[in-house]
Amino acid sequence: MELLAFGKTGWGDELFYATLMTVAVSVTAMLVGFLFALIFTPLKLSKYKTLNLVGNFYTTVIRGVPELLVIYLFFFGGSGAIMYVASIFGYYEYIEINAFITGSMAIGIISGAYSTEVFRGAIQSIDKGQFEAAKVLGINKFGQFYKIILPQMLRLAIPNLSNVWQITLKDTSLISVTGLVEIMRQSYIAAGSTRDPLFFYSFAAVLYLLLTYVSMKLINKLEVRYSRGY
Amino acid sequence: MDFDLMITSFPKLLGATVVTLKLLSASLFFGLFLGLFFAILRLNKNMFINKFAYGYSYIFRGTPLLVQIFIIYFGLGQIEYLRTTFLWVILKEPYWCAIIAFTLNTGAYTSEILRSAFQTIKLGIIEAGKSLGISNKIIFYKIQIPIAIRQSLPAYGNEIILMMKGTSLASTVTLMDLTGVAKYIISTTFKPIEVFIVAGGIYLFMTFIIHNVIKYLEKKYSFQQ
Secondary structure, three states: OHHHOOOOOOOHHHHHHHHHHHHHHHHHHHHHHHHHHHHHHHHHHOOOHHHHHHHHHHHHHHHHOOHHHHHHHHHHHHHHHHHHHHHHOOOOOOOOOOHHHHHHHHHHHHHHHHHHHHHHHHHHOOOHHHHHHHHHOOOOHHHHHHHHHHHHHHHHHHHHHHHHHHHHHHHHHHHHHHOOOOHHHHHHHHHHHHOOHHHHHHHHHHHHHHHHHHHHHHHHHHHHHHOOOO | OOHHHHHHHHHHHHHHHHHHHHHHHHHHHHHHHHHHHHHHHHHOOOHHHHHHHHHHHHHHHHOOHHHHHHHHHHHHHHOHHHHHOOHHHHHOOHHHHHHHHHHHHHHHHHHHHHHHHHHHOOHHHHHHHHHOOOOHHHHHHHHHHHHHHHHHHHHHHHHHHHHHHHHHHHHHHOOOOHHHHHHHHHHHHOOHHHHHHHHHHHHHHHHHHHHHHHHHHHHHOOOOO
16 A cells, blocks of 8 residues: 555655546547547538548548557657648757647547547437428528537437547557556556556556546436436 | 558568457457356346446456556566466466457457347247247257347447457557557658558458458348348
């Protein structure tokens, strides 16, 4: 137990901050994923074949390629790509991207592919009459989506989004390979310096279980909130 | 774009694909039995056995696969007693550690898939079997299991694809699978995009094959025949 003490003698505070880091990366990645879903869901639902193709390309490639490979692409290719863009604007210095940004972008793109599929499914399962009724009432496009489609869609999407959240949370363990100090990386450091990997990795597992458990409880509450009236 | 690198790295990556496929097939094979075993435990009316099986699937589905591999590969070696048993022959090899971790992980997901398939079987079918005087054992093996397998094909197809992506984690315990070799080539040449296209292409090709095989099986064993 003294291994987990807070302060200089134990790893308690380090692991606590690492847990906060995992949560921060997961939330950022989830939000980045929503942004991607916001772009690609309309593409997938569009009536133009080319736009469909772009949307399908994104979800198929990301969901068919291992997360680790995507992370390596971002880790090794991220600063190169930014430097290439910067060189167009006449900036030639070396640019290093923060591991947090690289990690949450990589996980965000993966999470976005799953979110896109969830939103597409949710929108498609809304009755067509709802769209037509909104149109007939003369509500503008923004109001149609924001006031009529979105509230109904969320109710259908939340259970599946909770799965996406779980996947995202667990995927963040992979960005420990980039050196970002989250639960997995911190356990690796602690295991290395105390020579007690069994304890620290098991403790990491407990932390992840705790995170998934708490988030499940919170999401269940959301689910109840968004299905009121049904 | 460095096309030369793409062409020269292709055979290397293809060789590493064999390792990925070996890991995948071994863990799916053992995982299916483990999953079936735990699915049957989940259907047991005994609270204790039921909770045990639920705990297993909850733990393995609630923690990242990376943690599971690390516990088995780095953690178990720490137990002195294990080092003296014959298990150590297996546990000191990263290859077997990876297979054990993947098996336990896919077993947990498979048990959930099969459990829900068992539960969706209509009671009428089992009753029909009973009224024909078929014994409970035969009903289970010849009626429930085949229906459950058919029922769980789409979900199991997804699980196979997820597991295929999961095998990429073997590279974190020094195994040179497709992702491991891809990472090696990237870190020696610093050309991530080219390597990603080739390695990603191989993974997508495998996804495509698995997807279509499952689709074919679904059609072949569909009820409307």
